[in-house]
Amino acid sequence: MINSSLKQLAAQLAAKKISSRELTQSYLSRIETLNPDLNAFITVDAEKSLMQADAADKLLAAGLGGVLTGIPIAQKDIFCAQGWRTTCGSKMLGNFIAPYDANVIERFNVAGAVNLGKTNMDEFAMGSSNETSHFGKVKNPWDKLAVPGGSSGGSAAAVAARMAPAATGTDTGGSIRQPAALTGITGIKPTYGVVSRYGMIAFASSLDQGGPMAKSAEDCALLLNTMAGFDNRDSTSLDRPVEDYARDLAQPLNGLKIGLPKEYFAEGLAPDVAQTIEAAITEYKKLGAQVVEISLPNTQLSIPVYYVLAPAEASSNLARYDGVRYGYRAPEYKDLTDMYKKTRAQGFGAEVKRRILIGTYVLSAGYYDAYYLKAQKLRRLIAQDFTDAFKLCDVIMGPTTPTTAFNLGEKSDDPVSMYLSDIYTIAVNLAGLPGMSIPVGFGANGRPVGLQIIGNYFGEAKMLNVAHQYQLATDWHQRMPIL
Amino acid sequence: MQWEVVIGLEVHAQLSTQSKIFSGAATAYGAAPNTQACAVDLALPGVLPVMNKGATERAIKFGLAVGAKINRTSVFARKNYFYPDLPKGYQISQFELPIVEGGSITIQVGDVEKTIRITRAHLEEDAGKSLHEDFHGMTGIDLNRASTPLLEIVSEPDLRGSAEAVAYAKTLHSLVQYLDICDGNMQEGSFRCDANVSVRPLGTDKLGTRCEIKNLNSFRFLERAVEYEVVRQIEIIEAGGKIAQETRLYDSDKDETRSMRSKEEAFDYRYFPDPDLLPMKISEAMIEEIQKTLPELPQAKRGRFMREFGLSSYDANVLTASKAMAAYFEQVVNQAGAANAKSAANWVMGDLAGALKRDNLEIAHSPVSADRLAGLVKRIADNTISSKIAKEVFEAMWQGEGDADAIIEAKGLKQITDTGAIEKIIDGIIAANPDQLAQYRSGKDKLFSFFIGQAMKATQGKANPQQLNDLLKQKLAG
Structure with missing residues (x-):
């Protein structure tokens, strides 16, 4: 059962072969067994989850269930869920009980899904290894010496270890795709504006986008059907007709034009990852796709541009954590300024502070033009690269990450080397494009390799089709770590 | 040496929307602390701002009324600073691209008319309130006011003294009420201004170093603060000193301005476009719609009163200073006839205004309605009573003893003309x-x-x- 697809689980629930309570309980038991070691969840609340499961069972009994009714889903601890502790991986929000639901949570609630618990993450989604979490590092289920990636590392590990049938993530510079790649699962970051950011704790508002993480593209399509949609409480949410993201899954790939950016296969890409990606491309050719070489000439600029813009927005977004109204407040202080300083010095971890400092610096008088404004201009150039490329191809493919999962602790003292691990994913956020990662094999060290698929704006259904057809022909997505 | 005073005003007018500029919470004044602050106003993690269309419309209405350019695209920016009553750690305002640019208003000081240029008007949210009393050495925070919509109207440094500054503020105060975009209530902080004041030798062009005096919430304080500040600056310069650019506070108890922070201590607000709000686009259709709703503005009304009723410039000016008074006066004239307009004007500006002031009433709450005052004016005109007796009748009407005819009858005040x-x-x-x-x-x-x-x-x-x-x-x- 733990390897069942969402469709299979839904069928079992609908046929009353299993109740949502039983299903939820079985995942809670697996969490109880595996989580102490893997640390994928920050908060598990069996009572709350089972209450939701019971409500779902009533809906199912009345024949009112939808495709996700009764299915437990792990929620990244960045989504506010009413009554649930919502920490964003930070000591700053260690005691914060959300008094309202994020739009994404609301949508899952309406669908009758069960909140299985809140997953671990890099603090305020700032990190690529899940090591910056105040609640401890997460281990990669494939190799406990390895990181699961980040920032949605808890969600990725939970799905990879089959502690949850599916999970949510958020992606600001690769935070869904990179951990999906590193843990051998499937994840999609939609076009910016497709999933509401309301109630999703902000890191870098112009880049943040929520999305599903699951075992397969088909599961991701079903989840995205629930998560996506216009929300008038988010001004950047796009008011578009409702889509069925699963509508094109069955389409054959004959004549599909795959663009391979030469910059993604250049220096810095590990040979074992390169080989695995090439094998996947070969598989796509067998499925009828054609390959064209393309160029994204400004790829190298994406990391410096990102590390100006994202921290700039973050420095402002995180100003609200001041100890005045909620969250952590330093126990002792002598005046207001001292309270601010101590609260923020004690409440934030090193990576968050580093980014707040960078962001404050690049927005300061005298530096704004040279950094922030320049980066905004380059951001447009990076987006233009993709616009040009999509004149030549339907989707873009390449490695999600330059290497397989690195070891825990390996890069924690070298932020720049950590930042470089997001070289293939960051540009997609800067351009606002949809991107996904699917498992396509294993590297020399037995750790998973992810293939990144980048679509044009609103090309989610096409990407999911491209991913699904591959998953029909291969079984990488069904491989499970031995735990 | 002769000195010239140079003043520019920044006026904050609270826009009269039902809900806040970026949230659905109510804006009504006087509720118990923190009962009109929702998740967005409290800046809970994950919340997002959504622009209130009513505030945009009011800003456009203002822009059209002063002949300004309405920017078809304007941008919200974050002004970053820490303060306990600023929940997000930044204020959402407009910086590089405000909604309204340019335009002007005409003020009248004595018999002289003068045009004051407006630099810009931009939309922004208000902060909450810090309460320092009654908390035993601690500070209370009330976020009811947080995210209340404001239009900040910035003038060019075209004002040459406290009289012009006050005239400008009063004209603006009247205009926003005419437009029905701000209730103008200064006690409740719905209309307040900051004054940038400098002096320079008369006949020179170069601006002197300015000081900004914050939060003047009455015309008298504006006048007093400017006058104090001008004397202070001239004294410093004449004694061989230099003016330090700084932000100052007016203390109405001591009738003086005091330094709040120097230029060196000024915040670096690190403005940048707010990524939570897309650039605001304004369509031609929206502007046209709003154009249609523009009422007759004070200046046009003034001209019409002079033309149609033969009033003096002074009378027309007084009667159009507030929309309510102008409407009252017009109603009196409608009932009493245009031939009696001068008499109506005298009654409205004289006995009525005096009685309102004496009893501390707004004209909207006058015990003597416009129709009843018209009845009185008619009886004077047709010689039923003399002007002197009319004062007695007016007082009786004020006391609620009925209309003019009834009072004349009851008291036997009819004039002897036999x-x-x-x-x-x-x-x-x-x-x-x-x-x-x-x-x-x-x-x-x-x-x-x-x-x-x-x-x-x-x-x-x-x-x-x-x-x-x-x-x-x-x-x-x-």
């Missing part, structure tokens, strides 16, 4: 005062008023003054 009756009374008085008559006839003209007084006394003031005057003159002449 020549025969008046003659009879005069004859009686002359007969009773032979000495005075003799003295008058021997050249003591002053005694005329004695006879008038006697006649008025005898008629309880009801004799038509003109008739009485004429007849008495005839009779005394013998």
Whole structure:
């Protein structure tokens, strides 16, 4: 059962072969067994989850269930869920009980899904290894010496270890795709504006986008059907007709034009990852796709541009954590300024502070033009690269990450080397494009390799089709770590 | 040396929307602390701002009224600073691309009209309130006001002294109420200003170093603060000193301005476009719609009052200073007839305004309605009562004793216009005062008023003054 697809689980629930309570309980038991070691969840609340499961069972009994009714889903601890502790991986929000639901949570609630618990993450989604979490590092289920990636590392590990049938993530510079790649699962970051950011704790508002993480593209399509949609409480949410993201899954790939950016296969890409990606491309050719070489000439600029813009927005977004109204407040202080300083010095971890400092610096008088404004201009150039490329191809493919999962602790003292691990994913956020990662094999060290698929704006259904057809022909997505 | 005072004003007008600029919470004044602050106002993790269309419309209305350019694309920016009553750690405002740019308003100081240029007007949210009393050394925070919509209206440094500054502020205050975009309530902080003040030798062009005086919430404080500041600056310069650019606070108890923070201590607000709000696009259709809703503006009304009713510039100015007073006056004229406009104007600006002031009432709550005042004006015009008796009737109307006709009737105040009756009374008085008559006839003209007084006394003031005057003159002449 733990390897069942969402469709299979839904069928079992609908046929009353299993109740949502039983299903939820079985995942809670697996969490109880595996989580102490893997640390994928920050908060598990069996009572709350089972209450939701019971409500779902009533809906199912009345024949009112939808495709996700009764299915437990792990929620990244960045989504506010009413009554649930919502920490964003930070000591700053260690005691914060959300008094309202994020739009994404609301949508899952309406669908009758069960909140299985809140997953671990890099603090305020700032990190690529899940090591910056105040609640401890997460281990990669494939190799406990390895990181699961980040920032949605808890969600990725939970799905990879089959502690949850599916999970949510958020992606600001690769935070869904990179951990999906590193843990051998499937994840999609939609076009910016497709999933509401309301109630999703902000890191870098112009880049943040929520999305599903699951075992397969088909599961991701079903989840995205629930998560996506216009929300008038988010001004950047796009008011578009409702889509069925699963509508094109069955389409054959004959004549599909795959663009391979030469910059993604250049220096810095590990040979074992390169080989695995090439094998996947070969598989796509067998499925009828054609390959064209393309160029994204400004790829190298994406990391410096990102590390100006994202921290700039973050420095402002995180100003609200001041100890005045909620969250952590330093126990002792002598005046207001001292309270601010101590609260923020004690409440934030090193990576968050580093980014707040960078962001404050690049927005300061005298530096704004040279950094922030320049980066905004380059951001447009990076987006233009993709616009040009999509004149030549339907989707873009390449490695999600330059290497397989690195070891825990390996890069924690070298932020720049950590930042470089997001070289293939960051540009997609800067351009606002949809991107996904699917498992396509294993590297020399037995750790998973992810293939990144980048679509044009609103090309989610096409990407999911491209991913699904591959998953029909291969079984990488069904491989499970031995735990 | 002769000095020229240079002032620019930044006025914060609270826009009269029902809900806040970026959230659905109510804006009503006076609720219990923190009962009108929702998740967005509290800046809970994950919340997002959504622009209130009503605030945008009001800003556009203002821009159209002052002949400004309405930017078809304007941008919200974050102004970053830490303060306990600023929940997000930044204020959402507009910086590089405000919604309104340019335009001007005309002010009148004495008999002189002057055009004051407006630099810009931008939308922003208000902060909450810090309460320092009653918290035993701690500070209370009330976020009811947080995210209340404001239009910050910035003038060019075109004002040359406290009188012009006050005239400008008053004109603007009247305009925003005419436009129905701000309730203008200064006690509640709905209309407040910051003054940038500098001085320079008369005849020179270069601006002196300015000081900004914050949060002046009455016209009198504005006047006093500017006057104090001008004297302070001139004294410093004449003593060989230099003005330090700084932000100052006006202390109304001590009637002085004090330094709040120097230029060096000024915050670096690190403005940048707010990524939570897309650039605001304004369509031609929206502007056209709003254009249609523009009421007659004070200046146009002033001109019309002078033209249609033959009022002086001064009278027209006073009567159009507030929309409510202008509407009241027009209603009186409508009822009493345009021929009586001057009399109506005198009554509105004189006895009515005086009584309102005495009883501390707004014209909207006047116990004497426009229709009733018109009734009084008519009775003066048709000689039913004299102006003097009219004052008594007005006071009775004010006390709620009915309309003018009823009061005249009940109190028997109808003017005596019957020549025969008046003659009879005069004859009686002359007969009773032979000495005075003799003295008058021997050249003591002053005694005329004695006879008038006697006649008025005898008629309880009801004799038509003109008739009485004429007849008495005839009779005394013998």
